[in-house]
Amino acid sequence: MSVIAPPMTGTFVADAPHSTLRFSVTHMNVSTFSAVFDDVDLRVDADHRGIRLAGALRVESVSIKSPPEFREHVVYSPDFFDAGNHPEITFRSDDVDFREDGTATVRGELTIKGVTRPFTAEGTYQPPVEDPLGGVHTGVECSATVDRRDWGLNWQAPLPRGGDMLGYDVLLSAEVALVKQG
Structure with missing residues (x-):
């Protein structure tokens, strides 16, 4: 069961203009490459049974714009996202902890390219406020x-002198503003 303070109940959806889903990866061992996804759906349902979260993002909405050949390779190639066969990345969780100290843990399943694996993210939570x-x-x-x-x-x-062009470890980060529905 989730721990929340103050109580959060109802259905919340992502406030897209105030939310960012990003990935970052080491490029050529000298810098970090980051991109964001612009087309994201996220829904959080909270009630006496706990907090459930479900989200999807459209791969084609990745912020990589140029050069066009690079974008095509990352978005559509089986080497990367293969958006022609797998247009969405999804996440589902029914194990969300929003703790009184403002820390958060979200455990669930992340699906990329049709592969679903367990996934845990750590971070912070801000209790609901009224505008x-x-x-x-x-x-x-x-x-x-x-x-x-x-x-x-x-x-x-x-790389010619050793090392890899692209890191294998990828930082996934979400900064999500949510608005209560109804």
Whole structure:
């Protein structure tokens, strides 16, 4: 059962203009490459049974825009997201802990390219607040580092003097503002 303070009940959806889902990965051992997904659906349901979360993002909405050949390879190639066959990345959880100290743990299943694996993210939670117009908002920021190979994202190119072109560890982070529905 989830621990929440103050109590959070009802259905909340992502406030898209105020939410960011990002991935970051080491590039050529010299820098970090990051991109965000613009088309994201996220829903949180909270009641006496606990907190449940479900989300999906459209791979084609990744912020990589140029060069076009690079974007095509990342979005559509089986080496990476293979969006023609797997247009969405999904996450589901019925094991969400929002603790009184503001920390959060979200445990669930992450599906990328048709591969579903257990996933745990840690972060923070902001209790619901009312806006001047009577709407109710809350926020969650969580992150986790995963090995992209666990989801079949295996592409790699060796660097001439050793090392890899692209890191295998990927930082997934979500900064999500949620608005209560109804």
